Amino acid sequence: MVDPIKVYPAKPAKVYFYGTCLVDMFYPDAGIAGVELLEREGIEVLFPQNQTCCGQPAYTSGYHDQARSVARAQLDLFPGDWPIVVPSGSCGGMMRKHYPDLFKDTTEEVKAAEVAGRVWELTDFLLNVCHIKLEDLGEPTTVAMHTSCSARREMGVAEVGPKLLGQLKNVNLVEQVRPEECCGFGGTFAVRHPEISGAMVSEKVDALVDTGTKQFVTTDCGCLMNIAGYAEKNQKPVEGQHILSFLWARTQSKGGQQS
Amino acid sequence: MSETAEHTGHHIDVKEFHPRAQAAIHDPKIRKNFRSAMDGLMSKRKTAFEGWDLETLRDLGANVRLRALANLPDLLEQLEKKLTENGIKVHWAVDGDEACRIVRDICKARDAKTVIKGKSMVSEEMELNHYLEEQGIEALESDLGEYIVQLADETPSHIIMPAIHKNTGEISQLLHDKTGTDLSNDVEYLTASARLQLREKFMNADVGVSGVNFAVAETGTLCLVENEGNGRMTTTVPKCHIAVTGIEKVVSSMEDVSALLALLTRSATGQHITTYFNMISGPRKAEELDGPEEVHLVLVDNGRSSIYQDDELLDTLRCIRCGACMNHCPVYTRVGGHAYGTTYPGPIGKILMPHLIGLDEGRHLPSASSLCGACGEVCPVKIPIPDLLVRLRQESVDGDKLHPAKVRGHGAKRSSMEAMIWKGWAWMHASPGIYRFGTGAASKFRALQPSKAGAWTDYRTAPKLAAKTLHQRMKERGQ
């Protein structure tokens, strides 16, 4: 994974918000929290209504023709030169890292590379472009963090979540064993190899429960539905939410309150 | 392969990955052995690179390998010339069967009855031991782990630690049953008894067969990395030494080796260096008092020149066989090495084996990954393993008209059902109006969402559709 060194832009007046399909259908609160946080930083949020999915599920399944046709439909959504922020390391990684490969040798090659270069994982953007300062208004609590593999390794934002949580004075961040190990989601991997994925997520949930915390936050909704779904089905005492939901709730009146 | 295999060896059906993986996952002993071993190896690796500019070192490792690959045919010819000048005989084999025949012919010419072996993954790839047995030649492994695996009539479950799947009790029982050693949980005792048995074998072996870690073109030197000393015994005591290696193992100079060695042992076992780094540049000279009279090198292609044709797949050949990718792989850690059913297990196996056995036989290998990227992150020569897995997934379903598949057996995993589902999916997601209508309707009728969703809900609850989609809520906000 050879990544160019990240050069953060100056804080812009506007951003494009790319919600991702999982947030769209299952976790829109996380998307709204992200929008609210950006707006509080004085940024106007543009939400292209024609957005659907980045194409990653087909891409990682090997169906590149289909991935390309879906990804192509996203390329025209961002006509201005504003940054594109994504509340997901996984979809962000698809757009930033894999779009250039997917459109190599096509007429969209230049455009895809241009779009890719403007894509930012949203927490990274809040911390390193907006230089956000969070004021914690919540009750004292303890939380663990699971950074997705793509956020960690494709987007290089492993440090970001803990730094943001570190700004919250009443939040005690605890670390589970093997924080860098995959939770076992992996998109279609979870259904193609259910036993292996199940073994991975069960150990991830055990690691989280062993910290003694009752809650975790994560950068990605794929990991969230995997980890929280396993915990719920197996009645393990830990619940999860997207880190954006957590950050927004903690900095709104009394902690824990959500829209 | 140009002709039918002369020997069948141990035939494992690679396609039966799922049942083997499932069995491993439900075996607490396998789970525990691999988890604790991999945890130990990961932490040792981390410590071993402290104080190094690891990214720059990995860049150098990658460049050294890429430079060698860019000059591969020239370097092979230079290596052959230098080795020949040094008195080492060079042989070329297009596949494993030919390599086996070359080894057999050298043995027959010397009327050899017994072969002692140092660790060599290429010889595993060739299934050399079984072939030699069929030819009436005894082939005995001398690396302790390989020796244990051979006694158990198994294959290695890790390329560096072949017997990692067994615990002391099992090994003690095995040595007791096969060699008469007393039952004991004292590892030192078990090791000492193996030493005694193998010393006899070293003294009496007619031929030693080893692998090669680096073959140096500039000086005509074969480098072997090891801790036990069995590699030195194998290459020094018998009168004839045959080294077997893949054609990609050649590097240009000892300076290249100094970079790769710094990466190899630290990545593999977290050692700053192994006990022995053995550099062989020729047979025993007339005035020398020990060493083999004859040294041979068998250069094995076995699918490598096919990998070499493609710019992206070529990166597979950078591999220096450290095993760090498997040590860090969450899938390998859960299922162990035998589940794969291949010579090379884990991430490197998933990207290498499809070329050796074909994508039809190896169709499940590229999909058995969550693409977490841990392998690529630790690879000392920066092989983009996750990208290669995606490439092979594409090849296995013939999924890209722009870049037609090339690997033997491509398309084997394509099913018309799955292809149709992805076509439908793409149609919906490339049509924003239909997407909004569909997701909006799903939210509206979310009470009807089934609580079961295939294999997903065997382990987890299904995610719950929100009352309104983000699209709808943003629209309500006027955005």
Next chain:
Amino acid sequence: MSSRETILQRLRNRTGGELTVPECDFSVLVRDDWSTKERIERFEKMIESVHGEVHHCTEDMWMDRLAELLNTRGARNLLIPKQHEIGQALRDAGRDDLPELLIYDEPIESWQAHLFNEVDASITSTRGGIAETGSLILWPNNDEPRLMSLVPPVHIAVLKASELYTTFHEAMKAQNWAAGMPTNALLISGPSKTADIEQTLAYGVHGPKELIVLIIE
């Protein structure tokens, strides 16, 4: 067509076309110039961390230390080089506190069983050492053949502190290995070991159980 030609032709006529040759910058391997003292300290730390033993000696007293080491181990004999000054000095000393001195001056075929079963210890010279990894450089020859440092259960190596390099890269460059290598060259970094049984370390699996380095300062 021979297999050789088949393979080379496939590589030469690669469908992807010619490959670009990347630059290789080896400066990451170059370590700050450590002082002799730092090199000795590092060497000692590294070799002890893998179960090796280091003894600081001088030209005047190394033989006393050697005698002590062999006596505490109850060694019945010591294999020494014939021509090297170490061997000469030992023979000339005529000491009665040393065990029987053996010389490897016949081809292995004539005394293999004896070497494997009866020799308790050996002493060899080195071509220097590597501080960073705690390694000894050995170029076996007809005076100090290959098996001398491998077969006996105790291997004692004499290392001159002045011949301690910082890194393998430095040693290989300084000794100009590119110009040609001997039939066999070795880096030895500790006694023979294995972790093949449940990752438990055990020493002396095939080679020496003990490696003792006499550093001559």
